[in-house]
Amino acid sequence: QSACLITKTDTNPFFVKMKEGAEAKAAELGITLNSYAGRIDGDHESQVAAIETCIAAGADGILITASDTAAIVPAVQQARDAGILVIALDTPLEPIDAADATFATDNFLAGELIGQWAAATLGDEAANAKIAMLDLAVSQPSVGVLRDQGFLQGFGIDLGDPNRWGDETDPRIVGNEVTAGNEEGGRTAMENLLTQDPEINVVYTINEPAAAGAYEALRAFGRQDDVLIVSVDGGCPGVQNVADGVIGATSQQYPLLMASLGIEAIAAYAADGTLPENTPGKEFFDTGVALVTDQPADGVESISVEEGMDLCWG
Amino acid sequence: MDLPDDRRADHRRRRRGPVDPEGVVMSAPILTARGLVKRYGRVTALDRADFDLYPGEVLAVIGDNGAGKTSLIKALSGAVRPDAGEIRLDGQVVDFHAPQDAREVGIETVYQNLALSPALSIADNMFMGRELRKPGLMGKLLRRLDRKEMERQARDKLSELGLMTIQNINQSVETLSGGQRQGVAVARAAAFGSKVIIMDEPTAALGVKESRRVLELINDVRGRGMPIVLISHNMPHVFEVADRIHVHRLGRRLCVIDPKAYSMSDAVAFMTGAKEPPAEAA
Amino acid sequence: MDLPDDRRADHRRRRRGPVDPEGVVMSAPILTARGLVKRYGRVTALDRADFDLYPGEVLAVIGDNGAGKTSLIKALSGAVRPDAGEIRLDGQVVDFHAPQDAREVGIETVYQNLALSPALSIADNMFMGRELRKPGLMGKLLRRLDRKEMERQARDKLSELGLMTIQNINQSVETLSGGQRQGVAVARAAAFGSKVIIMDEPTAALGVKESRRVLELINDVRGRGMPIVLISHNMPHVFEVADRIHVHRLGRRLCVIDPKAYSMSDAVAFMTGAKEPPAEAA
Amino acid sequence: MTETTGPSRDDYESGLEGSSTDVASFEGGRGPLYRIHGFLHSTPSAVPLIVLVASVLTFGLLVGERFFSPFALTLVLQQVAVIGIVGSAQTLVILTAGIDLSVGAIMVLSSVVMGQFAFRYGLPPEIAVLCGFAVGALCGFINGVLVAIMRLPPFIVTLGMWQIVLAANFLYSANETIRSQEIAEQAPLLQFFGERIEIGGAVFTYGAIAMVLLVLGLHYVLTQTAWGRHVYAIGDDPDAAELSGVRVKHTLISVYVLSGLICALAGWVLVGRIGSVSPTAGQFANIESITAVVIGGISLFGGRGSILGMLFGGLIVGVFSLGLRLMGTDPQWTYLMIGVLIIAAVAVDQWIRKVSS
Amino acid sequence: MTETTGPSRDDYESGLEGSSTDVASFEGGRGPLYRIHGFLHSTPSAVPLIVLVASVLTFGLLVGERFFSPFALTLVLQQVAVIGIVGSAQTLVILTAGIDLSVGAIMVLSSVVMGQFAFRYGLPPEIAVLCGFAVGALCGFINGVLVAIMRLPPFIVTLGMWQIVLAANFLYSANETIRSQEIAEQAPLLQFFGERIEIGGAVFTYGAIAMVLLVLGLHYVLTQTAWGRHVYAIGDDPDAAELSGVRVKHTLISVYVLSGLICALAGWVLVGRIGSVSPTAGQFANIESITAVVIGGISLFGGRGSILGMLFGGLIVGVFSLGLRLMGTDPQWTYLMIGVLIIAAVAVDQWIRKVSS
Ligand SMILES: Nc1ncnc2c1ncn2[C@@H]1O[C@H](COP(=O)(O)OP(=O)(O)OP(=O)(O)O)[C@@H](O)[C@H]1O
């Protein structure tokens, strides 16, 4: 029995965790696991080549976090035609039933949670908030759009086209900047937005490295204590940053769980052809998302930093 | 091989076109330039230079290093565009934007730096810009080159020049010795010029035998009625083949002298500024 | 300026070291080569070539284009490593890995392609690899170059050669005329050679005046007791300055002749293969 | 003065009399080593071909028949198809001593135009494809004019174009992917190059076939026509080419336009390969095409190399990637290995040329 | 034969007698146009400086004092610091007619080594920093040996090294980020270059100061020492440099080693800038450093240009990025504009040089 894991990159700690989870479970169940990844987020062709390799290698199942959720579909179809079970991890394909199953975080919900938390924490001040949006990339990959739009929804801002960021007209948004999801991009983006409007008091970040970079910029501007930074991911360093007061709140996802569930599903399918089932009421199996903060806000469910630390990317 | 004096007498006899300044009627010049100016930053390479070339003559251009001889013929062959001045070919004002323009009206030039593509073969270089195509469909439709023929012709031209140490016609030019390269450039110009041939120091790197061949070639070309501009620092060569000598000094034409009327040492004295040229020659 | 025969007599008088093959005792050669072989792919440039240079002499190397003269002196100056054969300097076998090795033991070379850096200034080129530093702390600690001094010296050297049309010593070499570049290369070698100076066609692109200066310079250098290897296609020049003439043909030394014992036309006949050299010269 | 006064010719030239007038004849093969050298020297694509064959054999031994099967080997061809086509465009530009960093962006923009013109504006797919080619040619033309007429360095021109075209691509496409199913229903022409011929286990997509034909065609053009010689001459020394009668500007512009057209073709083939039209595709096309070109033995300084070498170079990378993936190597190790192999391939190339010369 | 027989010298040379023996004297300025030309020609960094000043003024007018304040202007300096340092390394290599695609990777690996050696192995931060420099120098040395001794093309060598070093970086770091807070507590030396001096509204980080000092130092070395002249000569024509007595191999290796050391310094400055040690940083350092070099008027063919130009080139990009952001331009449009500006800056440069020559 063999399985493939195809991630967007293998440099983002999120996917590293995912791979750890898959490897541990595969070792436990006696499955050979081959891992593939794109070079950067959005490297679609490498993923197609990886699927083709899995077909050539005769794998039983493929776990994939697609870089381009619509474009990957024909390749996925080829794999399924070859009798391989394909499970989308973390990011649903478009259409979602292009994969045999999807084990994912609801990224929109993840964004919505931090949006609600920020709005609730600010209270009445939310009406006068000045928001900086630190997004992923100009190519607007779907994770980035979902988290961004989820945040705005949760904060109570009109989305415009929910499939795009940057088209909102709400004056509370100071601007969108791209960060490439790392510290360097986060810092430069934050500096640029702060120069534009030094009064910014809410910062949405696509992930925790970008948030750490943004915090460095705020510190340089001497504004680190009067700005709320919110983020998504829930990795261990990110949760630690919540504890240290760098990040106000972050939405935690569970990549390790996704991957190990995926491997189990492939094992089951290889054994007797059973297909995994969806979470009731959803089109996919929701691996859950939780808001991690040590300043819980009314009306927004959250877990504490200690719980977050225990679960971080578990 | 003929003896020198025979050949000399011979070419004088064959010479066409009136070329003697004090002699018979002068026909109209074929190529003229008036008031050419070319500046490179702070350096003035051409300073209101004039130039006249008559049909069928060999015009030598002599001058010190840096006098502006190369700049002058580059302006004539379209390789540089002068800042001011005009050039006429057969009385018509011409304005060359590229060497190819000059080439198309029949002016062929051997540049001092040779203008060869080092990585390409000798044959490729000789036919650059006017390649031969295969006869028939292959050539017309598929525009296929006729390599065999080009190689054959290239070989012939080089043999005519006596460049016999080239072992392989498909050798790339970068593997040739300095003199061999110069031979290739001269052979190219000789093969394709139809109106004027300009040679900027064509024998500088050539051996005794090869230089002799080039001089013979110049006489042959004149025999065909085509005028030649020859830049050279070699006074005996200049005085052997030239019908008139254009002395260039400090970016402009100092005078034009008749090699029969002046001695070599006069020419050298004019070009180095040791003597003033006589009024009638200036 | 002296008259030619004066100068000629003069240098003969000043000549040191026994150089006459039929004459007095021969001292030991300073630079020798035996059995040098150099192949470029299918082309054999050097075919078991020998070479001898005696102290204080001017040795001319003549030969057809492509005979292998440049390859020979490149082997002697460390620019190419021969495939076989050995080179001795003052009787010691030497193995140069780079031109800098040869330069460090005092062999200075003017290459046919000049070896100048086009974008750098004349002064930079002349002092390349042996730059002068400022005196004092600035030079020792900060290794600061003494540009003023280098420019001054460069200017002096060029004036000695009579290259008077260079308008700006800070001009980059690419903006010089062909002859001016050659002058820079010759001036560099003359300024720095301490044991042997090798010149590969140093006057090819030079004007009459500048060529004359180079020949004077060769005599001056010999006057200082330093031997010179001169490659040239210019027979009058060769016969004027050479003490012995090495005739190169088809990649090897055909013979060595005494310019006093043979005429120019003999030399030309040997080098082109028109005549067999006499047994004693081979 | 009389004719006798001027020293018409120095008497020493009389020595020339009787010298031989033969042309040195070409010396035939002097043993096998010389033949091999002559072959390697006159056939610059031979070395990458040898490396390619060696690497196929090595992986065949290491991985076994999962790799050494018609299916897997033709899979390499499919995977390399897009890069091979882009690499052809890159080869043309690099032969002129330029470099084209905008190839990937032009490819993607062309494919997006083909898709959007068919879907957003409802044009017939044939017209939409033509529009895609027109856009590719236009981008190439702009590059060409900036390089040839304005004399800007190709690196910087195409660096700028890359950013411009890519941003235009995202702005115009609004980051929308056109899904495969829709294309199959409404404009199957766009997926033309995804169709396939199966012979035994071997699968040849039209895209892979197109790539091979394109490379062979360009090989003919580059080696057998005047235009091809001019491309080499310009790369070798543009000043010398200009002086010896090549219309450098015209030729350069034609090279960039052709490069743009080939990128558009690559965009079409890309749609066939990935099924959908995605504005985020092709991000590594630049670096991969340059890698293929350089492993293929084509000089980045222009004027030297064969386009066949580029094809072999691309296939070498494809074989290594697939082979290492099939061996289950960790992706980072794969990148590391490919890095080592890039250097090793060129080192071997250099070494062979040196030893044999 | 007697001395009189050989025609010792042709009589025509007697014409030389009396010719002038002056050296052509340098003609002083002929009006302001000539002065300007002379200045622009002898100062290759003048054009990017003019473009820089012009763009600062333009944005100052367009955006007002949010941009034209000491604070915002020094912010540009901070943002450009890392790229300016990497660009210095890139400049050295490009001046030798090479290109270094591995600068970004070496920078990141060095910073990761500094961080991991301090945290994973508990070494004192001083030693860890030294180890980072050693790693940078080692990578540079390998590049240098491959380029100088094995004579492989720099593009391909550093392309391979890029992949190798980056993969090594990810494998070694296990993709772990070391957080800013931990570094501040346990090894604040790593954040040294993040410290700042404030003068009025202006904020100078040590990193920005280090960059400026480095560029000035290298400018001195390149223009005032023999080594610098040799670097230019090698880039100009390596064969000529070798023949005229430059130890080409030694110098090339020293250039690559120095480039590696400067990249390690950039890695240290990077830690100061982003606070943490992150293996995913610096992904665009290659392309951005090359952009700075080329906008700065340094020829990619080597041997021409000034390192000051690179600094101005980097600042131009920084000014445009910040300026466009402050004008509220959409990020995608910013990318497009920067593409246009890259081309425009070089076109202006070319145009000025042409007009004035
Ligand atoms: N591209 C250039 N840039 C700047 N200056 C130049 C350029 N080309 C030539 N010059 C200058 O113009 C003057 C004339 O040069 P030109 O090459 O025409 O001389 P020439 O008479 O051909 O000399 P030679 O006999 O040495 O070939 C020289 O002083 C030279 O330095």
Ligand SMILES: Nc1ncnc2c1ncn2[C@@H]1O[C@H](COP(=O)(O)OP(=O)(O)OP(=O)(O)O)[C@@H](O)[C@H]1O
């Ligand atoms: N790098 C090279 N690659 C291949 N062949 C070469 C190379 N250099 C020289 N040759 C060949 O070696 C032979 C000798 O060349 P060399 O330059 O030594 O001749 P030369 O006697 O100096 O001629 P010239 O008087 O024309 O300068 C020539 O046939 C030439 O084609």
Ligand SMILES: [Mg+2]
């Ligand atoms: Mg000239």
Ligand SMILES: [Mg+2]
């Ligand atoms: Mg030679």
